Amino acid sequence: MSEIILPNIDATRAWAADFAKTLRAPVTVALHGDLGMGKSEIAREIIRTLRGADTVVPSPTFTIVQNYDGISHFDLYRVADPSELEEIGLPYAIVNDITLIEWPDIALGVLPENTIHVYITEHGSGRKIVINN
Numbered sequence: 001m002s003e004i005i006l007p008n009i010d011a012t013r014a015w016a017a018d019f020a021k022t023l024r025a026p027v028t029v030a031l032h033g034d035l036g037m038g039k040s041e042i043a044r045e046i047i048r049t050l051r052g053a054d055t056v057v058p059s060p061t062f063t064i065v066q067n068y069d070g071i072s073h074f075d076l077y078r079v080a081d082p083s084e085l086e087e088i089g090l091p092y093a094i095v096n097d098i099t100l101i102e103w104p105d106i107a108l109g110v111l112p113e114n115t116i117h118v119y120i121t122e123h124g125s126g127r128k129i130v131i132n133n
Contacts, residue, residue: 033120
């Protein structure tokens with residue numbers, strides 16, 4: 001377990017870019033945190049670091065998943081039942097891609113044992129990141 005204090009959004013983006021460089025497929029990253037904690041911003045920075053700064057990275061809140069040539073970005077906020085996970089391609093992504101999952105709680109039963117869990121909480125005007133893997 002490691003803990004990092006990030007004082008602002010620029011530090012959060014810099015951390016996400018550095019973290020991205022450590023990721024090799026297949027790997028699953030579960031992003032935990034309340035609304036507004038920066039899960040999407042972290043995922044966006046990871047994708048841009050690995051696929052190019054000009055990569056357009058919309059939030060997958062309504063599409064549930066976005067794919068970026070070997071990176072799958074899931075937002076499971078609107079998934080109501082774990083049985084939907086196969087239909088949206090989560091099992092395939094887990095064994096093949098760098099898989100980033102926002103709101104991962106509904107998928108905890110299918111995530112691989114080596115999933116990297118990133119917990120994001122408020123810390124003053126910045127964020128605290130706790131990583132369990």
